[in-house]
Structure formats: C-alpha cells, structure tokens
Amino acid sequence: MEHLKNLLDSIPIAIIAHDLNRRIFYFSRYAEEITGYSREEVIGRDCHSVFPGGFCGSKCSFKSKIVVPSLSKLEYNIKFIDKKGNTKYLEAKVVPIYEGKKIYGVCAVFEDITSDIINEKEVExxxxxxxxxxxxxxxxxxxxxxxxxxxxxxxxxxxxxxxxxxxxxxxxxxxxxxxxxxxxxxxxxxxxxxxxxxxxxxxxxxxxxxxxxxxxxxxxxxxxxxxxxxxxxxxxxxxxxxxxxxxxxxxxxxxxxxxxxxxxxxxxxxxxxxxxxxxxxxxxxxxxxxxxxxxxxxxxxPLRERKEDIPLLVDHFLKEFAIEFNMDIPEISHPAMEILKRHNWPGNIRELQNVVQYSLVESFESSLGVIEPIHLPKYLLEGQVDHDIVIHKKQKPRKNLDIEKVKEAIENAGGNKVKAAKMLGISRATLYRILAKHKQK
Ligand SMILES: Nc1ncnc2c1ncn2[C@@H]1O[C@H](COP(=O)(O)OP(=O)(O)OP(=O)(O)O)[C@@H](O)[C@H]1O
Ligand SMILES: [Mg+2]
CATH class of the missing domain: 3.40.50.300 (P-loop containing nucleotide triphosphate hydrolases)
Structure with a gap:
C-alpha cells in the first residue's frame, strides 16, 4: 500500500479523490503544489469546506450531496483560487471510483493551464x-x-x-x-x-x-x-x-x-x-x-494614458525607419527605453516618432545600431518640455548640401548610401540626418 502511495506521488499528475460524502481521502503531491494546500489541511475534510466555493466550483456534481447517478467521466476547466489567493485555471478530468459495481467516490485528475489561458488572452x-x-x-x-x-x-x-x-x-x-x-x-x-x-x-x-x-x-x-x-x-x-x-x-x-x-x-x-x-x-x-x-x-x-504601448510603438518606428533607410533594424537599450517610458509625451505619438528618428540618427555617431540614453534628445534626460528646438537644431544639414544633392549622390552610387556619403565627403550619420530631416517635413 505504501509503495502504491509512493508511486502515485512520483507521477507528475495532480489528483484529488473524495467519497460520496465529499470527504477527501487522497491528495497527491502535485495537487499540493498546484493548489498551495497541504495534505494535512485537506485529508478527511469535506471538499466544500476546504476550498472556498468547492474545488470544482459551479461544475461540481456533488453540490447537494446527492450523487449524480449518471456520473461516468467528465472533463472541464475550473477557475480555482489557490491558497495564496491567486487565480488559476485548471483542466480537470473527473472519473468515478468503483467498488464492484457501486460507485465509491470520485477522483479528479487536473492540470494547471493558467499560463496557456493567459497567453491565449494575450494573443487575442x-x-x-x-x-x-x-x-x-x-x-x-x-x-x-x-x-x-x-x-x-x-x-x-x-x-x-x-x-x-x-x-x-x-x-x-x-x-x-x-x-x-x-x-x-x-x-x-x-x-x-x-x-x-x-x-x-x-x-x-x-x-x-x-x-x-x-x-x-x-x-x-x-x-x-x-x-x-x-x-x-x-x-x-x-x-x-x-x-x-x-x-x-x-x-x-x-x-x-x-x-x-x-x-x-x-x-x-x-x-x-x-x-x-x-x-x-x-x-x-x-x-x-x-x-x-x-x-x-x-x-x-493620449500616449501618457497607455504607456504600456511605448515599447511596441518604438519597435514599430524603428522597423519603419530601417526599411526606409535600407539598413538593419536597430536596437534600443533597456535604460533608453526606461527613459522613454517615463516621459509624459505631450506631443503624443508624433513626438515619439520624432524622438525615435532623432535618436536613431544620433546613434550612428557612436554605437552603430544600438540606441543608448546619450542618443536621446537632451530634454528627455533633463525632463524639459521644449523638444522642438533640440530636434530641429541638431538636424540642420550642412550648408550647400540639400536633399536633392544627396538623392543624386545615392542614385549615382547605385543606391549604396555609404558610397554616396563618401562621394559627398560627409559621414554616413550626416547623410542619414539629411534624409531624416527631409522626411520629417
Ligand atoms: N497608434 C499609432 N500607431 C502607429 N503610428 C501612429 C499611431 N498614432 C499616430 N501614429 C503616427 O503618428 C503621426 C501623427 O499621427 P496623426 O497625424 O494621425 O495625428 P493627429 O492626431 O492627426 O495629430 P494633429 O492633431 O497634430 O493633427 C503619424 O505619422 C501617424 O502615422
Ligand atoms: Mg491631424
């Protein structure tokens, strides 16, 4: 008998079993783990007095202590509150336990499917x-x-x-x-x-x-x-x-x-x-x-009321600019993202779009491809609001180098922007800056 109990406890399956009076007589080790309740707390007790609302909630076949005679095999999902008060979703299979031809009790085998359900909700x-x-x-x-x-x-x-x-x-x-x-x-x-x-x-x-x-x-x-x-x-x-x-x-x-x-x-x-x-x-x-x-x-x-969307939007704009500038998708460092999440965005998505573009171009100077806090407009770091100045002051293209000349050079270089920048005698960052400034208008 002891061997059998050890065997049952070694199988990674959560099991709860009770008799026709809902007295729990078996509670596996995995059941303890999922529910947060220990065996000592549940064995010998009425299932409905141990778990608030009963283990199976509204799906319970023993609500009125009258055994449902047709109980054969049931499968359902349960919303369960564990000992710590966390909501868990369990998938349960309930089978009757027979003693000869008579039902002696029921056994529920259950699995924790909380993460699947939450992921599904996220995916939706x-x-x-x-x-x-x-x-x-x-x-x-x-x-x-x-x-x-x-x-x-x-x-x-x-x-x-x-x-x-x-x-x-x-x-x-x-x-x-x-x-x-x-x-x-x-x-x-x-x-x-x-x-x-x-x-x-x-x-x-x-x-x-x-x-x-x-x-x-x-x-x-x-x-x-x-x-x-x-x-x-x-x-x-x-x-x-x-x-x-x-x-x-x-x-x-x-x-x-x-x-x-x-x-x-x-x-x-x-x-x-x-x-x-x-x-x-x-x-x-x-x-x-x-x-x-x-x-x-x-x-x-406004964006400040949905700041959880900031990483998604940043990602979207980075991809958009990468496609437009024909380059690898840049990354943004964690500290830089944290600064973006803290800002209140009075100019909303347009302001964020400009900031991403500005920072992307700035990042070419030093660490190609990764946006760090240093590449963000200064007003974000200092908590100032006057952002227009920063964006426009920094992106001023060089004298005598207008967008048409840049476009012509890119065309002459067969679309190769690095070559075009060399031909114009400017850095790649400056070339991108001119393209970015032109796009902004
Ligand atoms: N949810 C969003 N996802 C992706 N891009 C967005 C989103 N909201 C706005 N944008 C982009 O932000 C920029 C500003 O958006 P839009 O011009 O539609 O704003 P607006 O409310 O009309 O602004 P304004 O009041 O200044 O006219 C556009 O480039 C737009 O494509
Ligand atoms: Mg508008």
Missing amino acids: KITNFHGIIGKTDKMQRLYAQIKNVAKISVPVLILGESGTGKELVANTIHKLSPRKDGPFVAVNCGAIPDSLIESELFGYVKGAFTGATKSKKGRFELAHRGTLFLDEIGDVSPAMQVKLLRAIQTLTFERLGDSKKIRVDIRIISATNKDLSEEILKGNFREDLFYRIAVIPLKIP
Missing part, C-alpha cells in the same frame, strides 16, 4: 490594427469602435490631443468602409485662411473672382463616393460654420460664382483637439453643427 489582443499600433485595453476598445463605425456611413467626430493619430484613425475608418475604393480627401480647416476656405471646400467657376481663370472642383466634389475628412473642425470661423452645416445637412452646395446645385455622395469624418462643448459654451462653435458632425464621437487616448 490586437497589437497592430491596420497600421494603428497599440495593445492596451483602451486601444482594443478603439479598434472595435473603428470596425463598427466603418460599416455604416454616419458622421464620426474624432477627438484627441495633437499627435494622437486622428488622421490615421480617420483614414483607417475609410479603408475598412464600403467606400474604400472611393477617394479619401482630407482638409485641414485650421490651416486654410478664412478667405480661401469656401472656394477650397466647394470649388469655383471661371470668373468667380479675380484670378479665377478656370473652374476648379472643391474638396466636397473631389470626395464624391468616398470620405471627406474635415480636420481641425474646431478652427472653422462662425461664418463658415453656417455654410458647412448647410452643405453637410443636404450634401448639396454651389461652386463659388455659380448657382447650379451640385449633389455629392460623401461620408463626413471630422476631427479636433479642442473641447467643442467648451467652444459651444463660449459661443465659438455652433451647437447644431456639433450635433450634425458628432453623431458618433471617437476618443483617442
């Missing part, structure tokens, strides 16, 4: 949603919202701080929508002077104003059968808001200087980094226009 998380990078719950929610709003042609208002990816999200909604084969036309309402915005949006006919030598389509017409992205909509003047409201409501408008009505089939997506409710209260934004464009609001979280 999307890390790259059509080019939008992020694995945090906030981003998972955003992906689900994007998928939903893409299907229907309702107006969406994207809200988010500067650099959070509003345009990227707008573009993704378009790409996943039934209008994907139509145009995606973006208008930065904040960047167009008030005097020009009307002609920019609705177009004009020849002679509409001095200088209108021929007719021109506006963005509303160009977006026909596609999506019109009205970026920085919070910056539109009150006068223009009225016109915009009318055009969005009816999807008809006239070109400047013409009375002919033009009707278009477009989906409107707008974006702003302003708090529009506040702008409404201040009298700067029309409430009726707000309700028209904000049928579905989509909020993009």
Whole structure:
C-alpha cells in the first residue's frame, strides 16, 4: 500500500479523490503544489469546506450531496483560487471510483493551464490594427469602435490631443468602409485662411473672382463616393460654420460664382483637439453643427494614458525607419527605453516618432545600431518640455548640401548610401540626418 502511495506521488499528475460524502481521502503531491494546500489541511475534510466555493466550483456534481447517478467521466476547466489567493485555471478530468459495481467516490485528475489561458488572452489582443499600433485595453476598445463605425456611413467626430493619430484613425475608418475604393480627401480647416476656405471646400467657376481663370472642383466634389475628412473642425470661423452645416445637412452646395446645385455622395469624418462643448459654451462653435458632425464621437487616448504601448510603438518606428533607410533594424537599450517610458509625451505619438528618428540618427555617431540614453534628445534626460528646438537644431544639414544633392549622390552610387556619403565627403550619420530631416517635413 505504501509503495502504491509512493508511486502515485512520483507521477507528475495532480489528483484529488473524495467519497460520496465529499470527504477527501487522497491528495497527491502535485495537487499540493498546484493548489498551495497541504495534505494535512485537506485529508478527511469535506471538499466544500476546504476550498472556498468547492474545488470544482459551479461544475461540481456533488453540490447537494446527492450523487449524480449518471456520473461516468467528465472533463472541464475550473477557475480555482489557490491558497495564496491567486487565480488559476485548471483542466480537470473527473472519473468515478468503483467498488464492484457501486460507485465509491470520485477522483479528479487536473492540470494547471493558467499560463496557456493567459497567453491565449494575450494573443487575442490586437497589437497592430491596420497600421494603428497599440495593445492596451483602451486601444482594443478603439479598434472595435473603428470596425463598427466603418460599416455604416454616419458622421464620426474624432477627438484627441495633437499627435494622437486622428488622421490615421480617420483614414483607417475609410479603408475598412464600403467606400474604400472611393477617394479619401482630407482638409485641414485650421490651416486654410478664412478667405480661401469656401472656394477650397466647394470649388469655383471661371470668373468667380479675380484670378479665377478656370473652374476648379472643391474638396466636397473631389470626395464624391468616398470620405471627406474635415480636420481641425474646431478652427472653422462662425461664418463658415453656417455654410458647412448647410452643405453637410443636404450634401448639396454651389461652386463659388455659380448657382447650379451640385449633389455629392460623401461620408463626413471630422476631427479636433479642442473641447467643442467648451467652444459651444463660449459661443465659438455652433451647437447644431456639433450635433450634425458628432453623431458618433471617437476618443483617442493620449500616449501618457497607455504607456504600456511605448515599447511596441518604438519597435514599430524603428522597423519603419530601417526599411526606409535600407539598413538593419536597430536596437534600443533597456535604460533608453526606461527613459522613454517615463516621459509624459505631450506631443503624443508624433513626438515619439520624432524622438525615435532623432535618436536613431544620433546613434550612428557612436554605437552603430544600438540606441543608448546619450542618443536621446537632451530634454528627455533633463525632463524639459521644449523638444522642438533640440530636434530641429541638431538636424540642420550642412550648408550647400540639400536633399536633392544627396538623392543624386545615392542614385549615382547605385543606391549604396555609404558610397554616396563618401562621394559627398560627409559621414554616413550626416547623410542619414539629411534624409531624416527631409522626411520629417
Ligand atoms: N497608434 C499609432 N500607431 C502607429 N503610428 C501612429 C499611431 N498614432 C499616430 N501614429 C503616427 O503618428 C503621426 C501623427 O499621427 P496623426 O497625424 O494621425 O495625428 P493627429 O492626431 O492627426 O495629430 P494633429 O492633431 O497634430 O493633427 C503619424 O505619422 C501617424 O502615422
Ligand atoms: Mg491631424
């Protein structure tokens, strides 16, 4: 008998067995290990009084102490709380123990599958949603919202701080929508002077104003059968808001200087980094226009609220730059990554993208291919906020060496950038810096 017990204990399988009154009479060594309970604590006791909620939880066949007669062989997963309070997932096989033809008790053989379940949950998380990078719950929610709003042609208002990816999200909604084969036309309402915005949006006919030598389509017409992205909509003047409201409501408008009505089939997506409710209260934004464009609001979280995504984003940008610069994918050291994780990113993803690019170029000077803290912009190390200066000051290309000359040299060198740098008499780092600066604009 002792031999048999030793044998059972040597087999790396967790077993618990109890009689028909749920009195535990066997608990293997591996069962002790997985559950955290010792034999002394469980043997001879009612399974339900030892383990909170019973060992098998809701799946238990002995809940009411009445034996389920059909009990033959059961397999199920159990969510189990171990002695230390940790949640574990167990896969159990329950078999009856017979004494002759009569059931004497039950035996559960179980395995700890917690890590498999957790990995599965991790795998289910999307890390790259059509080019939008992020694995945090906030981003998972955003992906689900994007998928939903893409299907229907309702107006969406994207809200988010500067650099959070509003345009990227707008573009993704378009790409996943039934209008994907139509145009995606973006208008930065904040960047167009008030005097020009009307002609920019609705177009004009020849002679509409001095200088209108021929007719021109506006963005509303160009977006026909596609999506019109009205970026920085919070910056539109009150006068223009009225016109915009009318055009969005009816999807008809006239070109400047013409009375002919033009009707278009477009989906409107707008974006702003302003708090529009506040702008409404201040009298700067029309409430009726707000309700028209904000049928579905989509909020993009700032990077500081999803810092767990920083390593993923850094990795993504490093790969992107490596492909663009035709070089091996650089690495980033642990201390450098820690600095990036600590920063608060007021400029969000765009700031991170610039920092990665800047540091990559800086890293060429010393340790080729590994970004160290020393390669990061100084303001990150000193905790300052004024980052623009650093990025731009450092990346100033040499006098008389513009991008065209660099491109020409690369072409003459058959695409070999090291050779091109030699031909130009500059270091490889400088060549990359010029390419990087050009790309940044
Ligand atoms: N989640 C993301 N994954 C990968 N790249 C991103 C992500 N979010 C933004 N980007 C990149 O960051 C840059 C800034 O994004 P985008 O222009 O869409 O931001 P924005 O919110 O429109 O900024 P702004 O308010 O300044 O106009 C772009 O190059 C974009 O591709
Ligand atoms: Mg934008």
